[in-house]
Amino acid sequence: MLRIEDLHVQVGDRTILQGVNLHIRPGETHVLFGPNGSGKSTLLGAILGFSRYKITRGKIYFKDEDITHLSVHERAERGIGIAFQRPPVLRGVTLRDLLRISGQGNVVNIEELAEPLNLVDFLGRDVNYGFSGGETKRSEMLQLLVQNPDLVLLDEPESGVDLENIALIGQAINRLLQKDGLLGEERSRREMKEARKKAGLIITHTGYILDYVPADVGHVLYEGKLSCSGLNPRELLGCIHKLGYGECTRCLA
Amino acid sequence: MQEERRLKAQKALDKQAAYGEPVDFDRFHDESEEHPYLENLQELPEEKQKAMLLAGVDVTEKERAGTFIQEDHSVIHTSVLDDGVEVLSITEALEKYDWLEDYYWRAVAVDADRYTARTELRGRNGYFVRALPGVKAVYPVQACLYIGQEGLLQSVHNIIIAEEGSELHLITGCTTGHDVGSGMHIGVSEIFVKKNARLSFTMVHSWAEEVVVRPRTTTIVEEGGVFLSNYICMKPVQDIQMYPTTYLTGKNGLARYHSILVGQPHSRLDVGSRVVLQGEGSRAEIVARSLTKGGIIINRGHLVGEVVGVKGHLECRGLMLSKEGLIYAVPELEARVDGVDLSHEAAVGKIAEEEIEYLMARGLTEEEATATIVRGFLNVKIMGLPPDLEEEVQRAIEQSEQSYL
Numbered sequence: 001m002l003r004i005e006d007l008h009v010q011v012g013d014r015t016i017l018q019g020v021n022l023h024i025r026p027g028e029t030h031v032l033f034g035p036n037g038s039g040k041s042t043l044l045g046a047i048l049g050f051s052r053y054k055i056t057r058g059k060i061y062f063k064d065e066d067i068t069h070l071s072v073h074e075r076a077e078r079g080i081g082i083a084f085q086r087p088p089v090l091r092g093v094t095l096r097d098l099l100r101i102s103g104q105g106n107v108v109n110i111e112e113l114a115e116p117l118n119l120v121d122f123l124g125r126d127v128n129y130g131f132s133g134g135e136t137k138r139s140e141m142l143q144l145l146v147q148n149p150d151l152v153l154l155d156e157p158e159s160g161v162d163l164e165n166i167a168l169i170g171q172a173i174n175r176l177l178q179k180d181g182l183l184g185e186e187r188s189r190r191e192m193k194e195a196r197k198k199a200g201l202i203i204t205h206t207g208y209i210l211d212y213v214p215a216d217v218g219h220v221l222y223e224g225k226l227s228c229s230g231l232n233p234r235e236l237l238g239c240i241h242k243l244g245y246g247e248c249t250r251c252l253a
Numbered sequence: 254m255q256e257e258r259r260l261k262a263q264k265a266l267d268k269q270a271a272y273g274e275p276v277d278f279d280r281f282h283d284e285s286e287e288h289p290y291l292e293n294l295q296e297l298p299e300e301k302q303k304a305m306l307l308a309g310v311d312v313t314e315k316e317r318a319g320t321f322i323q324e325d326h327s328v329i330h331t332s333v334l335d336d337g338v339e340v341l342s343i344t345e346a347l348e349k350y351d352w353l354e355d356y357y358w359r360a361v362a363v364d365a366d367r368y369t370a371r372t373e374l375r376g377r378n379g380y381f382v383r384a385l386p387g388v389k390a391v392y393p394v395q396a397c398l399y400i401g402q403e404g405l406l407q408s409v410h411n412i413i414i415a416e417e418g419s420e421l422h423l424i425t426g427c428t429t430g431h432d433v434g435s436g437m438h439i440g441v442s443e444i445f446v447k448k449n450a451r452l453s454f455t456m457v458h459s460w461a462e463e464v465v466v467r468p469r470t471t472t473i474v475e476e477g478g479v480f481l482s483n484y485i486c487m488k489p490v491q492d493i494q495m496y497p498t499t500y501l502t503g504k505n506g507l508a509r510y511h512s513i514l515v516g517q518p519h520s521r522l523d524v525g526s527r528v529v530l531q532g533e534g535s536r537a538e539i540v541a542r543s544l545t546k547g548g549i550i551i552n553r554g555h556l557v558g559e560v561v562g563v564k565g566h567l568e569c570r571g572l573m574l575s576k577e578g579l580i581y582a583v584p585e586l587e588a589r590v591d592g593v594d595l596s597h598e599a600a601v602g603k604i605a606e607e608e609i610e611y612l613m614a615r616g617l618t619e620e621e622a623t624a625t626i627v628r629g630f631l632n633v634k635i636m637g638l639p640p641d642l643e644e645e646v647q648r649a650i651e652q653s654e655q656s657y658l
Contacts (some may be wrong), residue, residue, distance in 0.1 A: 052612050072613035073622075081614070088608045092629025101625065126629075147615060188329030 006059035018224035034221035081149025133160030170212025265364035273494030308426025337388025346381035379409030435463035450464025481545025524554030558593030571601035
């Protein structure tokens with residue numbers, strides 16, 4: 001689904017990513033750890049093509065197409081979606097307006113999707129204006145549910161969110177990644193897994209979200225490169241807790 | 254009294270205004286043929302109807318409490334559809350009511366500047382709109398001041414009175430004929446909001462490239478009165494200068510000014526709003542949204558607190574949509590006693606890249622994202638109008654948007 005080769009990215013004059021390689025297959029959920037300032041958000045921003053992230057070397061392929069130089073909206077159109085860590089406020093644009101235009105013609109019932117995220121009362125409000133941390137994150141999830149992308153990028157979906165909200169957000173992520181449907185599901189777990197096409201890449205600091213969302217592959221972004229790639233996310237998290245990110249330098253060598 | 258007024262006006266004929274470029278009256282003429290009165294507005298030629306609609310004036314008079322239409326110097330139509338309101342030409346009203354003399358030039362000084370002076374000496378008509386005591390008019394009264402002749406100088410004198418406990422909505426649309434390029438409009442408006450009355454005054458300007466405009470408006474609000482003023486100007490115009498002022502004279506009065514200004518290339522808008530808080534517990538809010546596509550916008554705001562405990566806030570946001578043009582925000586706060594609470598926030602700049610890319614990440618093209626943000630910026634919901642009126646104003650904006658954004 002997503003293949004990144006030797007990606008180098010600059011922000012201003014600083015080189016943040018120095019040769020990142022990553023491969024995410026359909027149905028897989030990857031988790032990205034890393035200390036503050038290691039470039040996790042930069043990687044997500046570069047995958048979406050935001051202008052402040054300048055790609056100086058390397059390639060990004062999505063569904064076997066080179067998207068390295070496509071505009072943000074062309075990437076969104078091809079099926080990449082993102083939940084922002086700190087989205088901007090849009091004055092005068094209601095959440096409902098935004099959901100209508102971001103659906104790209106998807107026929108969805110906005111109220112029905114907003115209900116489980118406790119956002120029905122927010123539909124008439126300006127996007128992110130006066131939203132709390134949890135409300136902002138839930139609104140990001142709702143936007144993604146309407147957009148329904150094939151690859152979901154989540155930038156710290158649990159930061160600034162209380163436990164109750166993390167559960168709601170976890171449910172929404174599972175729905176996005178086709179990991180829900182426990183009750184009344186006719187297919188076997190294996191059939192469901194095989195049918196799963198949606199892929200995800202989640203940045204998390206704390207790992208709390210992993211209590212709600214099962215993930216397949218973990219990575220650590222350290223000094224501009226991915227290290228420890230391919231380990232089980234929980235094992236990786238345990239290792240970071242015990243030994244700190246310093247341990248990652250050994251894998252980079 | 255009339256003599257005295259005229260004398261004062263004579264003396265002020267050369268008195269320059271505090272703001273705005275001096276206007277050469279000789280560029281314009283004020284000779285115009287009289288236009289016939291129309292019983293049925295739908296007899297108006299279609300292009301006139303269309304021009305009026307762009308300024309929020311609907312000739313079908315659907316959901317209107319009354320209508321006043323002046324073309325050049327002639328009042329071509331007045332009607333009343335709600336028993337509680339009066340709509341007359343000011344000339345007729347002065348004949349009908351002796352007491353109206355007391356209101357004439359009471360809020361605006363006749364010798365304020367050469368524009369008020371000229372209106373006294375050579376002005377023709379204007380409207381008189383009044384809501385009787387305790388009457389709550391559901392639908393708005395609409396008034397249209399229309400310049401149909403090339404190069405005409407139209408100057409009018411309007412008086413609006415919301416009597417005690419009444420509720421009145423007024424939409425004023427000022428516009429030019431589709432084939433008119435130049436002209437001048439001077440409008441003196443004196444507005445009185447009596448005790449516990451509520452008045453919303455929404456003015457839509459829809460002029461042409463070489464039209465010069467000098468409105469002179471003052472509002473006096475009594476105890477418990479509410480005055481909501483909305484101003485929208487999105488079409489090209491050569492030069493507008495106005496600084497409407499409200500005096501909150503009684504206890505617990507409220508004034509709110511909202512303006513939406515679009516500076517088209519070669520346009521110059523010098524638009525301010527001022528509230529003088531004189532009554533105990535009075536409150537004021539001034540909100541301005543300026544957007545330039547190359548024109549010059551000077552956005553002034555002035556709150557004056559004269560008694561303890563009054564509260565006022567001024568918000569001014571400007572968006573540059575062009576490399577050309579200018580937005581100059583001048584917020585002023587003036588406390589004349591301690592214990593007043595006045596504040597302001599102003600922000601001027603281009604659309605944040607972050608906001609555009611946020612929308613692009615949801616699948617919008619850059620143009621769609623920009624348009625969405627601009628539409629949000631110019632949103633009329635901030636005006637707090639009744640839903641029907643809001644819809645009307647939104648429609649007027651959308652009409653302008655289609656043609657000019």
